[in-house]
Amino acid sequence: MVEYRFRTPIPEEDARKVRVGDVVYISGTIVTARDAAHRRVLEVLERGEKLPIDLRGLAVYHCGPVIKKVGEEWKVFGGGPTTSTRMEIFEAEFIEKTGVRAVIGKGGMGDRTAEAMKRFGAFYATFPGGASVLAIKAVRRVKDVFWLDLGTPEAMWVLEVENFGPLLVAIDSCGENIHKKVSSRAEERLKEILSKI
């Protein structure tokens, strides 16, 4: 297990050197995107238009924060990860077209995402699900927000973070996938248990 500290924009060679089981801390800019924002990113690019923010080298964070305007500024009250599996239908294309180097979430992702990470040089890392108050300790400020019409959980929040982590590398650019491995083992166990009950 190796520990890395990255600052965005993350160079491709850094994204390629992490391996599953490693721990990463990210500083710089991370951008939240859930189902609706993923879809919109791909729609905007499909139309040949520009995204409101250049995502190259940044980290996309599967997160719908608890966030509220206090005076003139947005304040985050909670921000753990959401289930990444839902974004599997978008992520491979998202990585290819935006150039993000890190995808942060929880719950694991599938083969298409792993394949895209291998091809384009990116990794998937998890933060413990539901650890909402712990997660926001790394948030320095809310830099910007786009697409508030999607509602605050689905909008694209641009966050400045300092040492966001520990993030556990769960898919690396070699195609290794922790959650898939655990799931295959569990499937074997399931067969065994079902044969005995």
Added chain:
Amino acid sequence: MPSAELLEEGLFELVKRTSTRLPDDVLTALKRAYEIEESDLARSQLEALIKDAELALKEGLPICQDTGTPTFFVELGEDFPIRNLRPIFEKVIRRATQEIPLRPNAVNPFTGENSGDNVGRSVPIIHYDIVPGDGLLVRFMPKGGGSANTSRLHMISPGLGIRGVKEAVLKTVFEAGAKPCPPIVVGVGIGGAEDFAMVLAKKALFRRIDDKNPDEKLAKLEEELLTALNSLGIGPMGVGGKVTVLGVKIEWAHRHPASLPVGVCTMCWACRRGMAEFKSDGSYQILMP
């Protein structure tokens, strides 16, 4: 006489406490899981969850950013003086969303529009039971989307019997994998019908992790399922480990001869549940958490 204002005050406290305090039995179970796990990886996940629950309590913030679909189970006494409860629940949820704050989670399924205040068509969700007496008992469960998505209803052939029930529970938890934020609590509703089995499964989650089913046979079944589920090895956050499930809780009802409904309700580690009792004289007490 209880006034609407007093009821609002008590319900707001119920919602705030439930959203920000992990029940003591759940926290104890997580700490026990930490002792049981051997790998650093599994332990690091549990350590973060315990730390988060402690921070949430200290700072008065929601334990999880998914502050859930506000759901109430109400036992309304026949002689309780206030009858029109929905407007009161809506007002309390709007205030809680603004003040705690909660994340607005009520989305129109057709337009995708978020109502912004956790109030929408049939939301908050309220289940009513009219019971004898002049009191009001309110249970509150703000359950998140991740663990809602992995819950399942199985309508199995009655010929499969209890073996089929076990299989349904095992398959549900296996397929859920890391998605519902394990270690999870599993509520199982056996019997009733296709709607009621799921309500039973969800209501079962109000039971404490450390309680024992008063029915010996069911206590044994819960224990057997817990052991089998934990041998799947999914572990905390699906990184592999010994503790995938903290507890299995079963509720049941008689079934139709042709049906054996098995509702399986998966609940994340942040198993938030609360209960408040209101008396006809206007006083109230928060019973949990």
